[in-house]
Amino acid sequence: MEQTAGQAWAANTSAKLRGGVLLGLGALFWVIAILQVLVMVPRRASLSDLSFGFGPYVHEMLVAGRYADCTYAVCDHAARLPLLVWIAFAAGQISQNQQVATVLKDVVFASVSLGVLAWIWRQLPPSSARFRTWLVVGGLMAVGIPVSKHAGQLNYEEGIGIPLLFLLGLAAPLAVKRLTDEAFARKLIALSIGLATLLYLLKASFLIVFGVTLLAAITWGLSRRSLGIVALALLALLAPLSWGAFTKAQTGRFTVMTSFDGENLRRGWNADTARIYPVIEIDRVFDTQTAYLPDGTAIRIEPKPVRKDFANEWAWSDFNRAAAVAWLKAHPQDAAVLALHKVGNYFLSLHKTPVSYSADARHQPAGHRMQDLVVTIWLVAARLVVYAFVAGCVWIWRRQPEKRPAVALSALLAGAYAVPCLAGFNFERHITAGLTLTLGSVLALGPDILELWSGRTKIGDGSGTQ
Numbered sequence: 001m002e003q004t005a006g007q008a009w010a011a012n013t014s015a016k017l018r019g020g021v022l023l024g025l026g027a028l029f030w031v032i033a034i035l036q037v038l039v040m041v042p043r044r045a046s047l048s049d050l051s052f053g054f055g056p057y058v059h060e061m062l063v064a065g066r067y068a069d070c071t072y073a074v075c076d077h078a079a080r081l082p083l084l085v086w087i088a089f090a091a092g093q094i095s096q097n098q099q100v101a102t103v104l105k106d107v108v109f110a111s112v113s114l115g116v117l118a119w120i121w122r123q124l125p126p127s128s129a130r131f132r133t134w135l136v137v138g139g140l141m142a143v144g145i146p147v148s149k150h151a152g153q154l155n156y157e158e159g160i161g162i163p164l165l166f167l168l169g170l171a172a173p174l175a176v177k178r179l180t181d182e183a184f185a186r187k188l189i190a191l192s193i194g195l196a197t198l199l200y201l202l203k204a205s206f207l208i209v210f211g212v213t214l215l216a217a218i219t220w221g222l223s224r225r226s227l228g229i230v231a232l233a234l235l236a237l238l239a240p241l242s243w244g245a246f247t248k249a250q251t252g253r254f255t256v257m258t259s260f261d262g263e264n265l266r267r268g269w270n271a272d273t274a275r276i277y278p279v280i281e282i283d284r285v286f287d288t289q290t291a292y293l294p295d296g297t298a299i300r301i302e303p304k305p306v307r308k309d310f311a312n313e314w315a316w317s318d319f320n321r322a323a324a325v326a327w328l329k330a331h332p333q334d335a336a337v338l339a340l341h342k343v344g345n346y347f348l349s350l351h352k353t354p355v356s357y358s359a360d361a362r363h364q365p366a367g368h369r370m371q372d373l374v375v376t377i378w379l380v381a382a383r384l385v386v387y388a389f390v391a392g393c394v395w396i397w398r399r400q401p402e403k404r405p406a407v408a409l410s411a412l413l414a415g416a417y418a419v420p421c422l423a424g425f426n427f428e429r430h431i432t433a434g435l436t437l438t439l440g441s442v443l444a445l446g447p448d449i450l451e452l453w454s455g456r457t458k459i460g461d462g463s464g465t466q
Contacts, residue, residue, distance in 0.1 A: 018131045019121060025138035026117060030110035032145065033152030037102045040149075045098040047088050050155040053080055053260065054088065061089040062096065067246075076313040077250035079260040081243065083201040084160055091154075102154040109151075113163045116191070120170065123184050129454070133446035137439050140385060141166075144378045147436055150429050157203045158433050164202070165209075165433055168195040169413060169440025172213060176220055177406040177444065189217050189229050197236045204257045205420035207240070212416045216409050253314055262317030263307075266324040268425040271331070274338045275299050278345045278353040280361050282425060288359040296362055339422070346418065346426045346434070350379045353427045375428055382435045389442045392449030399452060403445070410441035 048059035056069040057080055067085065069076040091101035124130060141147060153159035175188035196213035199206040214233045221229030240256035248254040263286075267273065272285040276299055280291050286306055291299040310316035328335050345353060352375040355361055393407045417437055421430050 015126055018126075019118070022121065022131075022134050022138050023114065023118060025135075025142040026114045027110070028142045029138075029148050029151075030106060030114075032142070033110075033148040034103055034106050036145075036149045037099065037106065037152045040153075041099040041102055043097075043099055047092050047096050047098050047101055049098060050088060052156050054084055054155060057082075057085045058088045058092065061085060062092050068250075072308060074312045076259065076307075078247040078253070078255060078258055079313055081201055081204055081258060083198060084154070084157060087160065088154060098154070102152065102159075105154050105159070106152050109160075109163050113167060116167055117170075120174070120188075123181070127447055127451075129450040130447040133450060134443055136385065137442050137446070140381055141436075141439065144382065144432075145374050146378045146428065147382075147432050150432055156429070158429050160202055161199060161206070162433050162436050164195050164199050165417070165437040166440040168192055168199070168209070168213065169410065169437040170443045171195065171440075172216060172413065173406040173410040173441050174444040176216065176409055177448075178402055182224065185220075186224075186226060186229060189220055190232055193217050193229075193232055193236050197239050200239055201243075204261055205424070206417075207256065208416040208419055209413060210236075210240075212409075212412050216412075251312075251314060259313040259317040262319070262321035262324075264424055266304075266320035266327075268342075268423070269324040269335060269338070270302075270304075270327050271334065272299065272301050273425070274331075274334050277338065277341060277425065278349070278427060279355045280359060281354040281357045281427075284359045291359040292362050294355065294361045301359075342422050342426060346421055346431055349428070349431065350376050350383070351428075352376075353431075379428075379431070379435075382432075382439065385442060386435055386438045389438065389446060389449070392453075393445060396445065396448055396452060400448070403448060406445055410438070410445060413441070414438050 047062065048055050050058055053069065056071050057067065060066055060068045060070055060075075067077060067082060069079060087105060088101060091104045094104060095101055121134070147162060150156075150158040151162040171188045172192040175185045175192060192213055196206075196210045200210035214236055217233040218230055221227070221233065244254045244256050251259070267282050267285065270285060272291075273282045276282065276284070276291050276293070279293055284291055285301055286304050288301050289303070291301055293299065305316075305319070307313070307316050310319065352372045355372075356364065393410065396403050397407050414434065414437060417434050421434065
């Protein structure tokens with residue numbers, strides 16, 4: 001009896017130590033993210049100065065209480081989905097200083113995300129394979145400076161999307177892995193629906209991720225006769241329908257996307273982008289006359305109208321969409337080469353992209369080589385883990401058919417994220433977010449790969465078939 005009690009005490013102590021180590025890695029990730037915010041975000045910048053078109057929406061929310069960008073003669077209402085603006089507005093109730101508001105966002109996201117991870121960890125039975133998997137992923141995330149840099153920001157979507165994608169990549173495949181604890185699986189499905197809905201409200205390109213998650217949830221609910229899950233998934237459809245109703249009322253056009261999508265499509269497909277991508281930030285095709293590649297080659301940029309040149313946001317959007325489609329039809333060979341560059345950058349690049357945010361890539365700022373080295377270390381490590389995971393999933397698919405739904409869902413989520421990045425454009429921050437999504441799936445299926453590899457798959461570890 002004393003030996004049994006001693007073993008129980010040792011097991012409990014070991015579990016607490018393991019959980020503490022993982023929690024420490026998570027806390028380190030967010031501490032590094034906040035430190036980078038303090039360095040990168042100007043101390044006197046306000047929330048109205050947020051970039052990528054979010055600042056004017058936040059300003060109008062704070063000043064007039066309406067969701068609009070009134071920079072132009074006719075206000076825009078549909079250029080940006082609302083989640084980031086809502087979060088900035090909520091933080092602005094405490095402080096409108098951008099640095100302070102960003103840190104507040106990070107503290108909240110750190111608390112919630114670490115709380116969710118701790119809850120999931122406690123629900124799963126102890127497993128050395130699981131601890132090793134979570135330790136590798138947690139360590140990679142903690143020391144991955146680029147991922148914490150992006151996750152910490154407030155002025156672009158990855159600052160909110162990365163933690164949401166990571167949790168979705170974990171929760172959704174884990175839920176469909178035929179867990180013996182069906183009540184826990186049901187909670188994970190509900191969590192996945194919530195995460196996917198938030199992602200959709202963050203960025204239009206997450207619409208496919210949203211759709212895949214809802215389809216998986218409905219399929220799971222029907223197979224388990226869980227009408228509550230089916231109803232929750234259908235209820236989530238109110239998010240795009242509500243956005244469409246808002247845009248119809250404010251702009252006269254129903255859409256589940258945004259008016260910014262037209263310019264983004266043209267940003268990704270035009271003759272100038274084909275010449276400078278991925279070396280130079282492609283925003284420069286709209287605001288410069290000449291770009292210079294690192295070797296000194298001068299690229300003449302064709303003048304393009306911008307938002308202020310149009311009567312309203314849909315005239316602006318439609319013009320750019322038509323221009324992109326016309327270029328694709330007129331230059332199929334150039335488009336094919338550009339598409340290959342996008343595929344190569346997304347799946348194979350090991351360097352910081354874009355190389356230059358300015359139109360002149362001949363002269364890089366101090367510290368550029370160090371930044372590129374840090375990015376390269378992250379991309380090499382993350383890609384090695386992810387591609388090893390992909391190989392392991394192929395193995396599981398062949399050896400453990402009962403886990404095919406989880407493997408398939410992790411692949412579908414990764415693909416759903418990648419499609420807009422390839423159809424539009426992608427740089428390192430988009431790649432990092434995609435890798436983070438799959439690293440979440442590594443937490444869900446990585447232990448099974450390790451146990452299969454060691455030949456010691458245990459019955460009753462929480463992942464067996466029912």
